Each structure stands twice: as structure tokens, then as C-alpha cells.
Amino acid sequence: MNKLQIVKPEDIEKRSMEIITSELNGRTWPEPQFSIIKRCIHTSADFEYADNLCFSKGAAEIGIKALRNGASIVTDTEMAAAGINKKKMEEYGGKIYCFMRDADVAEESVKRGCTRATVCMEKGADIRGEVIFAVGNAPTALVRLYELIQIGLKPTLIIGAPVGFVNVVEAKELIMETNIPYIVPKGRKGGSNIAATICNAMLYYKG
Amino acid sequence: MNKLQIVKPEDIEKRSMEIITSELNGRTWPEPQFSIIKRCIHTSADFEYADNLCFSKGAAEIGIKALRNGASIVTDTEMAAAGINKKKMEEYGGKIYCFMRDADVAEESVKRGCTRATVCMEKGADIRGEVIFAVGNAPTALVRLYELIQIGLKPTLIIGAPVGFVNVVEAKELIMETNIPYIVPKGRKGGSNIAATICNAMLYYKG
Numbered sequence: 001m002n003k004l005q006i007v008k009p010e011d012i013e014k015r016s017m018e019i020i021t022s023e024l025n026g027r028t029w030p031e032p033q034f035s036i037i038k039r040c041i042h043t044s045a046d047f048e049y050a051d052n053l054c055f056s057k058g059a060a061e062i063g064i065k066a067l068r069n070g071a072s073i074v075t076d077t078e079m080a081a082a083g084i085n086k087k088k089m090e091e092y093g094g095k096i097y098c099f100m101r102d103a104d105v106a107e108e109s110v111k112r113g114c115t116r117a118t119v120c121m122e123k124g125a126d127i128r129g130e131v132i133f134a135v136g137n138a139p140t141a142l143v144r145l146y147e148l149i150q151i152g153l154k155p156t157l158i159i160g161a162p163v164g165f166v167n168v169v170e171a172k173e174l175i176m177e178t179n180i181p182y183i184v185p186k187g188r189k190g191g192s193n194i195a196a197t198i199c200n201a202m203l204y205y206k207g
Numbered sequence: 208m209n210k211l212q213i214v215k216p217e218d219i220e221k222r223s224m225e226i227i228t229s230e231l232n233g234r235t236w237p238e239p240q241f242s243i244i245k246r247c248i249h250t251s252a253d254f255e256y257a258d259n260l261c262f263s264k265g266a267a268e269i270g271i272k273a274l275r276n277g278a279s280i281v282t283d284t285e286m287a288a289a290g291i292n293k294k295k296m297e298e299y300g301g302k303i304y305c306f307m308r309d310a311d312v313a314e315e316s317v318k319r320g321c322t323r324a325t326v327c328m329e330k331g332a333d334i335r336g337e338v339i340f341a342v343g344n345a346p347t348a349l350v351r352l353y354e355l356i357q358i359g360l361k362p363t364l365i366i367g368a369p370v371g372f373v374n375v376v377e378a379k380e381l382i383m384e385t386n387i388p389y390i391v392p393k394g395r396k397g398g399s400n401i402a403a404t405i406c407n408a409m410l411y412y413k414g
Contacts, residue, residue, distance in 0.1 A: 003380075004350065004374050004377050004378070005373060009316070009320070009322045016372040043370065044251075044396070044398060045370050045371060045372065045394075045396045045397070045398075046396065079286045079289045079290040081289070082289035082290075083285070083399070113216070115216045140216070143211065163251065163252050164252060165222070165223040165249070166219050166223050166226070167211050167214070168252075170210045170211050173210075187252075189252045191250065191251060192290070192399075193399055193400045
């Protein structure tokens with residue numbers, strides 16, 4: 001047991017961030033991007049996020065401002081919805097939506113032969129006010145968002161972080177071709193944990 | 208849009224598993240470990256899980272059998288709880304417990320100056336019948352489990368998958384020193400997604 005460091009619960013995150021900063025060997029990014037990058041590494045212990053996270057110009061600032069103004073978050077995974085800090089969202093007046101388990105979504109997706117995530121994004125597109133889409137699972141969610149953007153949808157920000165092997169890379173690239181603000185871990189990596197973490201990094205940001 | 212492969216929703220997972228198997232370049236493991244390894248890679252797009260996942264002898268078989276017999280799962284993260292397949296668990300008669308948001312857990316952890324995860328594991332230790340602990344966040348949860356095992360706790364299986372930089376490596380090693388069956392991604396990596404995925408891989412396993 002004596003190999004364990006004695007660190008108070010409230011100091012663990014601080015100490016972790018110091019280790020991450022130190023292992024980045026002096027690499028640094030402007031804020032608030034740097035905070036988001038560090039939190040993605042903190043959540044995954046994967047330093048690849050230092051290289052793969054792409055931000056459109058001002059995307060992080062736009063997301064932070066929108067969340068403080070009570071923007072909603074729509075996500076394609078229950079895990080991401082569970083991971084986003086509800087207390088902070090409530091404080092700012094924002095809501096978190098995930099429609100993946102809705103009966104009408106299941107029904108519609110079977111009828112149309114599409115994924116449930118596709119239908120979820122359509123439901124999300126009907127939400128009024130500022131909306132951040134945080135995609136942590138399905139590339140088809142990003143493809144549907146791309147199509148909706150072509151016909152006029154203007155989400156505040158897209159966090160495009162599906163993970164996987166089929167159409168993930170391509171779907172992320174589609175989103176990066178639009179003029180909608182985005183935060184995207186390029187390549188195959190991402191996931192519900194990363195989508196939630198990016199939201200939380202913006203919610204926690206002080207500055 | 209024409210870079211996207213046309214894959215039916217129901218075929219995406221199958222195609223992903225084929226890609227993973229192919230990129231493992233002929234590396235293979237006995238089942239059911241192989242299914243668990245592939246699903247961890249599927250969830251993270253991180254092939255490091257092929258190298259870091261450690262199974263005590265028969266651990267995967269023990270977990271699968273226990274789940275089929277209605278074992279409970281106790282986890283230290285709401286995200287993992289949200290990610291574990293509820294339908295499958297219900298089918299087998301098992302329950303998923305996460306006590307992290309319980310008021311008494313918060314109160315007790317403040318009083319004792321420990322993490323909420325520590326108190327959660329103690330609550331989990333009181334559950335009757337077969338219990339699988341799926342730790343996806345807090346190394347302190349593993350440390351508390353280790354201590355409880357020293358005084359007689361005998362969980363069916365420990366999925367030791369916290370992620371991070373402070374005491375994570377050491378806490379995993381502690382669990383691997385016990386005689387309790389374990390599945391552990393050695394090193395810093397892990398997370399709620401990995402803890403949930405290991406549970407799901409066991410729930411989905413056919414064989």
C-alpha cells in the first residue's frame with residue numbers, strides 16, 4: 001500500500017493537470033483550447049488528443065459563451081448525457097437532451113432503415129434557442145447534421161467526437177467543411193467520454 | 208459525401224469488428240478474452256487495449272457466468288451505469304448500482320475526508336449475492352476494495368479500469384495482487400467507457 005501517493009481528494013485533479021502539463025514538455029495552446037485539450041487527456045490518459053483535437057476559429061469561446069447564456073446540449077449517447085455536469089448546466093439554465101431511448105425514435109429509425117442517432121439529430125434540430133450538438137458515438141449523427149446544415153440548420157457549435165472504424169473519419173471531415181463552429185478530434189478516436197469532457201471543460205472554464 | 212461507405216446500421220458493428228481483427232494482424236486470444244479486447248478497441252479506437260488488458264485466470268468466464276445468473280454490477284460512475292446494457296441486465300435478472308449521487312455518500316465522504324467512490328464501494332460491499340465491481344473512474348475505489356478484501360469481502364469479479372495520473376497504476380496493481388478474479392487494463396488508461404464496455408462484452412458474449 002505504501003506505493004500510493006497521499007493526495008487529498010480535492011487535490012487529485014490539480015495534481016493530474018500538473019502531470020499532464022509537465023508531460024506535454026512545454027507544448028502549449030492558447031486558452032480556452034488548452035484547458036479542453038488537457039481535460040481530454042485527463043479523461044482518457046491518451047496524449048493523442050494533444051494532436052488530434054481541431055477547433056474552428058473561436059469555437060471554444062463560442063461554446064463557452066453559449067453555455068453561459070443557457071444553450072442546450074443535444075447528444076447521441078446516454079453516457080455523454082450522464083457525464084455532462086448537470087449542476088453547472090442548471091446553474092446556467094441549459095438543458096441536456098438525449099433522444100436515443102425515445103420510443104418514437106426507435107420506431108422511426110426502423111421504418112426508415114436509418115440509425116436512431118440520425119432521428120435524434122432531427123429532433124435536436126427542432127429545439128429553439130442556442131443548441132450545441134455533442135456527438136460521441138454515431139458518425140451517422142454527423143452526416144445528418146451536415147445534411148440539415150445544407151438546408152439551413154445553424155447550430156451554435158458541433159462537438160464531433162464519434163469513435164470508430166466505419167465512416168467516422170469521413171463524417172468528421174464533412175463537419176469540418178461546413179461554416180459551423182466545431183470542436184473535433186480528427187481521426188478514429190473520440191467517444192461519449194470525450195464528448196462529455198469537452199462540454200465539461202467549457203462549463204468549468206474560468207476566464 | 209461520396210467518400211462515405213454505404214453500410215446498413217445493423218452491419219456497422221460487424222464491419223468494425225472485421226477491421227479491428229484485420230488490423231490486429233493475426234494476433235489472437237482465447238475466447239472470451241478476445242471478444243472483450245476487441246470491444247474495448249471498438250469503444251476507444253485505441254489498439255493499446257490489445258496490450259494492456261490483463262485477465263486473472265478464468266476471470267472473463269466467471270464474469271459471464273455470474274451475469275447470466277443475475278449478478279449485480281456496482282460502479283463508481285454514472286456514465287458507466289448509463290453505458291451498461293440495461294435490457295440485457297434485466298433479462299438476466301441483474302441490477303446496476305451507482306451510489307455516487309446519493310446524498311448520504313456525499314455527506315459521509317466530506318465527514319471522513321475521503322472520496323465519494325470510497326463510500327460507494329462500502330455501500331456496494333453490503334449488497335447480497337454475486338457482485339461485480341466495475342470501476343471506471345476512481346483509483347480510491349480500488350484501494351477501498353483492496354482493504355475490504357483484506358477483511359473478508361469476496362466480490363465475484365473486479366473490473367479495475369480507472370483512468371488517470373494519480374495512483375491509478377498503483378491501485379490497479381493492488382487489485383492484481385489479491386486472489387479475487389479481475390479484468391484490468393494495466394497502466395493509466397481505462398475510463399467509464401471501458402468499464403461499461405467490458406461489462407457489455409460479457410453480457411453480449413455468445414458461447
